Amino acid sequence: MSREKQDLQRLIDFKQRGLAAMENSRNNQICRFGEHMPALLRAIDEVDRRGQFRRKPVGPLGFCIRLRDPELALAVESCLKSLMLAFCCDNYADERELQKIMSRCFPPGRRPQIIVSAFTDTLYNVGSRAVNHPEYPSVLQALNIENPVVANCLINMRGIETILLIKNSKDARRVMMSGHPPRNCREAFTQEGDQVYYKSYYSCDQNRALYLSKDV
Missing domain, CATH: 1.20.5 (Single alpha-helices involved in coiled-coils or other helix-helix interfaces)
Incomplete structure (x- = not known):
């Protein structure tokens, strides 16, 4: 007891x-x-002002995206999971500097993920490998992302151009599990955060959006 x-x-x-x-x-x-994220961002700003980063890290990624449809908040969070808290670095020297900052701001074992990928000012051309459904958006289409570094990182790490968002679970099963899924579609998420593949369905154990909901 x-x-x-x-x-x-x-x-x-x-x-x-x-x-x-x-x-x-x-x-x-x-x-x-x-609770530790505001202090982390203040420390990143301070180190950047001192010129210790080649390119200022970007993150957390979930803070850099906006939903076109607020009803898809839990679907997007279920799709991105820990990437919501992740940071992008342009190079490994900046990544080492960011690790030092995180070690001061976060307790052991709770630091956000750091993704290292050269920053670019243009969005990847994903037209040939992206899903394009007449009724349902991909995760990439469902988001407003101003910074191409963020969009490209989510494309690299999660393939958001290949994942559909289908609000209704019955529709999601019909689209994904009866016959063949849409061209270039790898998986789908429902409004409740359930994950749907061609031959399997996984229910979400999270009952509300933590980061993207509008009304606290």
């Missing part, structure tokens, strides 16, 4: 931190991405 109490206390602490982050995000949306 003592162990159960400790487990419950850890869960309470986790929920209280999440609640505090959401309350703080009324005035500063970056607080939704965790």
Whole structure:
């Protein structure tokens, strides 16, 4: 019973931190991405002002994207998972510098992922390998992404041009599991965050969007 109490206390602490982050995000949306994220971004800005980065890291990625349709918030979060908190670096020297900053701002084992890929000012041309459905958008089509570095990173890491967003689970099963999925379509996500492949369906255990919801 003592162990159960400790487990419950850890869960309470986790929920209280999440609640505090959401309350703080009324005035500063970056607080939704965790209690340590504001301090991390301040430290990145300071190091960048000192000229210690060749190119300032970009992130968290979830903070750099906007939904065209707010109802798809949980679908997109389920698709991107930990990439919502990830950062992009242009080179390995900048990545090492960012690791140092994260080690000061985050407890061990909780640092966001860092992706190293040369920054470019133009969006990848994915026309030949992207899914293009008449009724349902791909993840790439469903997002407003101003920074091509962010879009290209999500294309590289998650293939967002090949993933459909289909709100209704029945429609998702029909499109993905009866016959052949649409050309260039690798998988799909529903409004509830369920993941649908050609021959399998995985229900989402998350009941609400954590980062992309509009109304706190």
